[in-house]
Amino acid sequence: MSDELKIEDYRNAAGGWGSMAGMAKVVPKEGVSPDLLDALRRQNKPEGVMCVSCSWGKPAKPHLAEFCENGAKATAWELTRERVTPAFFQRHSVRELDGWQDYDLEQAGRLTHPMRYDRATDRYVAASWDEAFAVIGAKLKTLDPTKVVLYSSGRASLETSFMFSLFARMWGQQNLPDSSNMCHETTSVGLKNAIGSPVATIQLEDYDHCDAIFVFGQNVGTNSPRMLHTLKDCAKRGVEIVTFNPLRERGWEKFVDPQNPIEMTVGAPTRISTQYHQVRAGGDISAILGICKIAIEADDKAVAEGGERVLDHHFIAQHTVRFEEFAAFARAANWDEIVRESGLTRTAIEDAARVYMRAKRVIAVYGMGITQHRYGIDSLYMLVDMLLLRGNVGREGAGPGPVRGHSNVQGQRTVGITEKTELAPVERLKALFQFDPPTEDGWDTVESCRQIIAGTAQGFVQLGGNFLRATPEHAKMKEGWAKLPIAVHIATKLNKSHLTPAQDETWLLPCLGRMEHDMQATGRQAVSMEDTFSHIHGSVGKAKPASDTLLSEPAIVAGIAKAVLDANPNVPWDAWVGDYGQVRTAIENTYPDKFGNFNDRLFTPGGFWKGNPAAHRKWETKSGKAEFNVPRAMNASGFAEAEGRFRLVTLRSNDQFNTTIYGYDDRFRGISGTRMIVMMNRSDMLAHGLSERDTIALESDAEDGVERVVDGLQVVEYNIPAGCIGGYYPELNCLIPVEHHALESHVPAGKSVPVRIRKGR
Structure with missing residues (x-):
């Protein structure tokens, strides 16, 4: 690089x-x-x-x-050809590797052997699988299980996730944070409260029937490019696509289909968005409120003049509660405040409202630009309020469509990866597997970070992912991590989390990748995962494994579980490893309403749908109906305006997926060569006496007395709203306080972080 x-x-x-x-x-x-x-x-x-x-x-x-x-x-x-063998660790100390950049670590290749950290030499050394399980099991059994974190990344299959969560509960704990805690937990909490279902109500085919798509805080070109084929088809048939996002992202502007020879040669690109509104970070609450205000007042006028009603009052009366409270709030909302907090003109909001009011079927697409704010729940509630006004939930071609990130992050929650007892099938687990599951809630990501920083956590088992690099408060987290008695990493490649050794035991356990041939006692195995539309898909890897010393994720989870737990004849770990179909049967028995005939339906074209009550207008909320909610704030950032204070939006580049860095080319934004940049509005640059390529530092402005600074950042002039700046995740995570999170869901609020600029060195 x-x-x-x-x-x-x-x-x-x-x-x-x-x-x-x-x-x-x-x-x-x-x-x-x-x-x-x-x-x-x-x-x-x-x-x-x-x-x-x-x-x-x-x-x-x-x-x-x-x-x-x-x-x-x-x-x-x-499927890289590069390998990280025991010889690699003989050449490189852990201290040296910790100085490498994320990209270089992962480019070193696939891990091949179980490795144990040796403090005397500051190197990982090879061990056998029997030794690994024996030592890890012996150490874990000396610890208080309620103080050990069992984290899972969104790549783990449904089978592995079910086994991992069952192991946790049989051990007497449910400290089960996962990737969802860092991104879409706001969806899980907010949609559950508002409509009774924690996931999208739409399916892929609903895009064939919608009239308009409203988009909030999601970068399709980088985060879910296959969605562009769906959007292209919608645009071609005249669907209006109205986008709200702080940055101009190319995927929401225009698209050329790489599989269309005409478009690739002489054809013009497809225009995606018919309107594009660059809302301030956190300003979605006010932007959506403006749309709702216009619709409600237009309906009031229709009543007064005997015209056609704008709102779906039959739906509202039959299926919702608290409409009058919300409508009164919207009517009383001040346009000056709406414009100020949204960063949009009243005319722009009126343009968007006209599209919403004339569309019969509206899908609301959103990503972490909604969920990763202090008042992220309020942003999500406003989005649902907008949909409810015209009955756009629970019917064909309409509804909320959160776009999940990692390939199975939603599915993990479905099969038990949750710290919340209310979401775990406690009674069925007790009946099926004859043990007493814990009933005390465990730790989510934020609470796990708190406990690690405080020094009360006793261990960390990481099923994939890069937790230490992905979480906020990096400096304090690293200090606390080094005091953990044990850290166990189930992984395919080396990453930063592996390079801060725990106090006593640190292990790297290399696993098969999803693309690889997984041969067990009963033959080739398949795994499964859930997509963003709640469809379950089977997956069969056929590539040659990176090493004949690798174990599958289910085999590693089973190996640890057997080393820690007393034998239970109702939980046949070895049989499950030999035949993943038996794990799927156990999942079906645990969740019969979602996974009926699981094995028979595993390879259903398009996946099989696990169902969603809200899609059928069955509202599993406290009130028994869909619920309107009044926002607590007009901006989701959760902090006040102040002279010199910016709202930092942390972002992925085009050469990135989560903390995995594939390269240094952010093609759509025209930035390459380095990730140490800050995107700024030209007016903000002039106000601070800055020119493009100047070097600056960002410092936290959280008013909590903690110094957090990232130096050596270069300024890039960019089309971003004044008062907002953009920079890359995870490099700027260390500027996020662990307590700067969405209030109810505890998602780190990485889309509006209070920072200040100072001249760099």
Whole structure:
């Protein structure tokens, strides 16, 4: 990598030759092989292999190539020809490796052997699997299980996730944070409260029937590129797409289909958004309130003049509560405040409202630009309020459509990865497996961080992921992590979390990747995952494993469980490892309403739907109806305006998936060569006497007395609202206080972080 910042205006559409060039730049570094080509050919197709990247739906009738640029990068990343063997660790100390950048660590290749950290030499040394399980089990049995964290990344399959959560509860705890805690837990809490279902009410085919799509805080071109095919089809048939996002993101502007020869040669790109509104960070509450205010007042006028009603009063009366309270709030809302807090003009909001009022069926798409704020729940409630006004929940072509990130992060929650007793099938677990599950809530991500920082956590078992790098408050977290008695990492590649050793025991346990052939006692195994539309898909890997010393994730979880727990004849860990179908039967028995005939339906084209009561207008809320809610604030940031204070929006680049960095090219934003940048509005640059490429530092402005600083950041002029700045995650996570999170869901509030600028060194 070069640390030289390169800035070049990118004028092309998303997709097209740029996408092909992006793949050509990254994929060959990992090595093009027959296994890679076969995995891409089969990717996201019935009886194929499910991508390890995003969770966008897998159609029953797939495209010729049902993968995107970032999916190809993720597949090549997993099937790399590079290897991290015991000899690698003989050459490099842990202290040295901790100085490497994220990209370089993962480019070193696939882990091949179980490794134990040796403090005397500051190196990982090889061990046998028997030794690993024996030592880990012996250590864990000396600890208080309620003080050990069992974290899972969104890549783990339904089978592995079920086994992991069952192990936790049989051990007497449910400290089960996962990737959802860092991104879409606001959805799980907010939608559950408002409509009784914690996930999207729509399915992929609903996009064939909608009249309008309203988009909030989601970057389709980078985070879920396969969605662009759906959006293109919608745009071609005249669906109006109204986008609200602080940054101009190319995927929401125009798209060239790489699978369309005409578009790739002489055709014009498809325009995606018919309106694009650059809302201030956290300003979605006010923007949506403005739309609701216009619709409600238009309906009031229709009543007074005997005109056609704007709102769906039959739906409101039959299916909702607290409408009058919300309507009174919207009528009383002040336009000056709406405009100030949203950052949009009244005319812009009126333009969006006209689209909403004339559309018969509206889908509301959103991402972490809604969920990762202090008042993220209020943003989500406002989005639901807007949909409820015209009955746009629980009918064809309409409803909330959160776009989940990781490929199975939603599914993990479905099969028991949760710290909340109310969401766990306690009585069924007790009856099926003959043990007493814990009834005290466990730790989520924020509480796990608190306990690690405080020194009260006693251990961490990480099923994939890069927790230490992904979480806020990095400096304090690193100090606390080093005091943990044990850290166990189940992983495919080396990352930053592996390079802060725990006090007594630190282990790297290498596992098979999803693309790889998984042969167990009963033959080749399949795993399953859930997409963003609540469809369950089977996945079969066929690539040669990176090493014959790897174990599968289910085998590793079972090995740890057997080393820690007393034998239970109702939980046949070895039989489950030998036949994942038996795990699926256990899942079906535990969740019969969602997984009936699980094994028989595993390879249903397009996946099988686990169901959603709210999609049928069955509201499993406290009131028994869909609920209108009045927001507590007009902006979701959760902190006040102050002279010199900016709202930092943390972002992914185009060469990135979560903390995995594939390269240093953020093509759509025209930035390459380094990730140490800050995107600023030109007026803010002038006000601070800054020019492009100047070096600055960002410091936390959280008013909690803690110094948090990132230096060596270069300024990039960018089209972003005044008062807001953008920078990359995870490099800027250390500026987020652990207590700066969504109030109810505890999601770190990484989309509006209070910071100040100071001249760098």
